[in-house]
Amino acid sequence: MEFNEMKDSVLKQILSKQLIQATISQPRAKSNEIKRIKLKPIEIKNMYHIQLEYQYERILKHENIRIEEFSSAWEKLLDDFRQIHVDFIEEKIQIQLSKKNKVMYKTEKNTSLKQVDLSHNRKKNYLLDEHTPYPFLIRLGVQTSEGKVKKQKYDKFKQINRFIEFIDDTLAYLPKDKTVRILDFGSGKSYLTFALYHYLKIEKGLDIRVTGLDLKKEVIEECSQIAKDLDYDDLEFLVGDINDYNDETAVDMVVTLHACDVATDMALARAVKWNASVILSVPCCQHELNRQLDAPGLNIMLKHGLIKERFSALATDSIRAEILNLVGYEAQLVEFIDIENTPKNILIRAYKTGGKPTHEQIEGYEQFKEMLNAQPFLENELKEYLNID
Template structure:
């Protein structure tokens, strides 16, 4: 395919009804201030436009281009950038341009068709927006006093926003007639704890009581000081080990963000014990299974250290999700942040239900576990607390 044909093809495809979104990146000049350009279709006054979002180091700028002018705009951008990713209802494409504008085109079919939503601002960019100054984000060093998100903190800002979206989606599962009890385990500097407090208490006016728990004394003291200075009532920070934290009888929501290795399992086990209605957990450093997995059937895969590490992490999270479903949760593994921003991109979401699991699901779980030779920490915890029964 020639360069001109590429522009024709992209302009045609991006202005038909199957286009979902795209990213144009890899500037040919290092000094280019626009690092990447995101593209999505929108409808303005009944007419299709493409919205180009120019991502500078600190700010975003938007330009809405009518369908008739998209060809010219793409031609201009593809002179400047070497890479295009685009997603359509039934296909993902990846284009790489060489120094001499040689086109490499790769495409993958998508089997579950997506629906294209054209309403302008179909989703608010962020629940916490990146120009409003938030006192807690300023105190935590994420924003400067004028509300600008600091460059080195943008990933964290993105993560907490995404997490808040999941919290927002889960609100229908939480009680409406009493205080909502929320625990953040392994809260660390507590970006998430403060953000969820701000969103639920200050923006939504909900009656909540939040605790952040972490091993690090100095960090927790700093969080306490910030909460006190900002007059955040019903928000406390405790120093302690998740595994020794047995203070609660009932909790409504348990969250974890990057609680290391089995600290995630400790949190999940407690959430189940306390009957939490909502569990949202983004794991990290899933090392447990790496040291356990042994399987002649998987030897082709396991002999590569890198693959073994990734596979162990994926198997750990699959086992976690399965165990949660075996104890009555509707559990899903969802994309947290896209891979471009962090490899720690899986979120475990579990809503408590009254569902009973079938004997078949127990057998499937055991077969998978035994094939790997895994002895999952979470399984032991759930068996011990009499929430899990595997002998059916």
């Protein structure tokens, strides 16, 4: 096989997302400080990247390259190294290049791994270690005083960890030059509020100020006591209704987890008005649209109460995400946690971009709303931000 043919054919498989892993070694120049490079696919913000792990004499460095931009990196790798081992989904390839780029090429069928699990690749380990005692998890009853996760709290532990992964992804969107203001609406027992504080403040050392707000006085008192006992000075808990909470003018991140029905919408509306850079919201019990739905074309589905309820919930979240898109966010609906853990598993994740919606986007939104006879609470709350009838 000719050098250029080999180069193009391997690159083609990488670009078509067949890569499981690759190792590139034997630097052509003795002076090259990089001894070996490992490649693997990873997903960052829902986008496929190739991660390059550069092995130097004593240290490792990482670079994540978007798949669309990988071709030039590939050229450079072959300019600098002579040995390539690649595992693709269907085949394993070994390539040895001579100094003059004569190619020795061996391939065999890959009989082991058939699927690339990007999410697994992205984070193999929990961000909170299962065997390390965390004071907040002990106080919240998730861990025993020895730091063992209690059997009946294992789902909660998984949920907290998953949530921290999402928090970790938001780091790039948070301001670096000021105290990051974070609000958790409907914080309840505040597992996630504590987890968020622990991760951003204690593990990452960020300058943050966090408020958890909930209607339940006793629960809030208990959370306040725990925060005080743990010396979490920049974490406060307040009793109050989201709808009456007007104490802020600017907030950087708004979080809601299972805030009931339109409480989620109130929180989303607040976040938009405060110009929040990040919104993370897992809704719950969406009843609003269920009451409004009138779509004869969908009667085959909607005559079943169960389907109507699920459809309403999915349509409500889609409408919420689209409204956020229309008011300058990049909003996605992503799986919060596997469905066996909790059925309330859709996360609305939105990052502020300030982008303007296209005419087609606005029209698409209006048509969808009309088809369902939906009068979304969130649209009403954000009237002045939306350029629609």
